Amino acid sequence: MSLQCIIVEDLQVAADYLGRCCEKSGLASVKAHFTNVPEALEYLDKNAVDLLFLDVEMPGATGFELLDQMAYHPKVILTTSKSEYAYNAFEYNVTDFLKKPFTYQRFLEALHKVGQASEQSLVQNSTDHIFIKSDGKLVRLNNDDILFIESMGDYVKFVTPDKKYITHNTIKNLEEKVNKHFFMKVHRSYIINITKIDDIRENDLFIKGNEIPISKAHKGEILKRLNII
Numbered sequence: 001m002s003l004q005c006i007i008v009e010d011l012q013v014a015a016d017y018l019g020r021c022c023e024k025s026g027l028a029s030v031k032a033h034f035t036n037v038p039e040a041l042e043y044l045d046k047n048a049v050d051l052l053f054l055d056v057e058m059p060g061a062t063g064f065e066l067l068d069q070m071a072y073h074p075k076v077i078l079t080t081s082k083s084e085y086a087y088n089a090f091e092y093n094v095t096d097f098l099k100k101p102f103t104y105q106r107f108l109e110a111l112h113k114v115g116q117a118s119e120q121s122l123v124q125n126s127t128d129h130i131f132i133k134s135d136g137k138l139v140r141l142n143n144d145d146i147l148f149i150e151s152m153g154d155y156v157k158f159v160t161p162d163k164k165y166i167t168h169n170t171i172k173n174l175e176e177k178v179n180k181h182f183f184m185k186v187h188r189s190y191i192i193n194i195t196k197i198d199d200i201r202e203n204d205l206f207i208k209g210n211e212i213p214i215s216k217a218h219k220g221e222i223l224k225r226l227n228i229i
Contacts, residue, residue, distance in 0.1 A: 003028045003114065005051035006043065008066065009079065010035045010058040014100065018053050018079070021107045028111060037061035041069055048221045049074050051114055054094075056080040067092050072185055072217055073172065075114045127179060132158060134165040141165070143182045147196050147207050149174060151189040161208065186222055187215045194225055 005028045009015040015033050022028040028051060034040040036058055052074050054063040063078065076094040078085065079102075089097045096110040129142045141158060150157045151171045158165040175185050185191050186205065190212050198206045203214050205222075214222060 002026070003050040003075075003111070004031055004048075005029065005053060006031055006040065006049050007033045007053045008035075008037070008040045008058070008063065009033070009053065009055040011055070014055070014079070018107075021104055024104065025108060025111060027108075027115075035059075037063070037066045037069075040066060044070055044072075045215075045217050046220075048072065048217065052076045054078055056082070056085050056088075064088060064092060070217075072188075073175065077110050077114065130178060132165060132167045132169070134158075134167045139165060143179050143193070144195070146183075146193050148193060148210065148212060149178075149183075149191040159210070184218070184222065184225060186218045187213050189213075194222070197226070 005022065007015050007018050007030060009018065012035075015035075019030050019033070022030050031047070031049060032043055034043065037060060054066065054076055056063040056078065057080065063080075067073075067076065076092070077096045077098060078089045078094045079098045079100060081100040083099055086097050096113045098106065098110055128144075129140050130146075131138050131140050133139075141160065145160045147159045147161065149171065150159065152166065154168060154170070155166050156169045156171060156174060158167070171185065171189060171191060174191060178191060182193050182195060183191050184194055192205065192207060192212060196207045198208065200206075200214070200222075203216075203219065205212050205214055
């Protein structure tokens with residue numbers, strides 16, 4: 001299956017090379033190319049992608065600033081001519097780091113890492129429950145019992161039909177750990193159980209009387225998951 005990706009790179013020659021590598025591999029389809037962060041963010045607010053080829057140094061905002069502002073987190077392959085950004089890449093948990101100039105073979109290795117990371121994520125998220133630490137003890141929550149998860153700064157709230165559990169964690173971290181067959185992120189502050197949705201009205205969805213906002217970046221994906229489009 002071809003990965004849907006975009007290229008964020010201010011040097012046209014570098015973007016063209018990435019595009020040719022993608023086309024040659026047959027593993028990635030380039031949907032768009034942007035030379036700056038604001039235009040890329042505007043696109044990503046309305047469109048979901050699987051993979052982001054991201055330069056670090058660009059006019060205005062940097063690639064890391066784009067990652068800070070994104071409402072969701074696709075796989076990221078960082079592209080830069082400077083090795084000193086490798087530590088930052090690790091901090092941002094990017095899938096791979098391509099130091100310019102890189103070969104086609106090195107490009108393929110990066111794509112394969114993306115595939116392996118996706119497969120590992122599916123394996124990790126195949127369980128029917130999750131353990132959380134709340135009130136000094138480990139609590140097992142079955143996927144079917146969780147209505148939604150809400151961000152509360154450095155904490156998150158797990159909401160079930162009978163009780164609410166607060167634990168020290170982040171939505172970003174949980175997005176990678178929960179079972180993606182049940183859960184999806186619909187807003188930077190919410191992960192919902194898609195089997196529990198009662199109705200959707202414009203840019204909000206409702207679960208057992210709870211109104212939850214849907215961001216523009218996620219609306220198309222949630223409608224697709226529900227077979228509405």
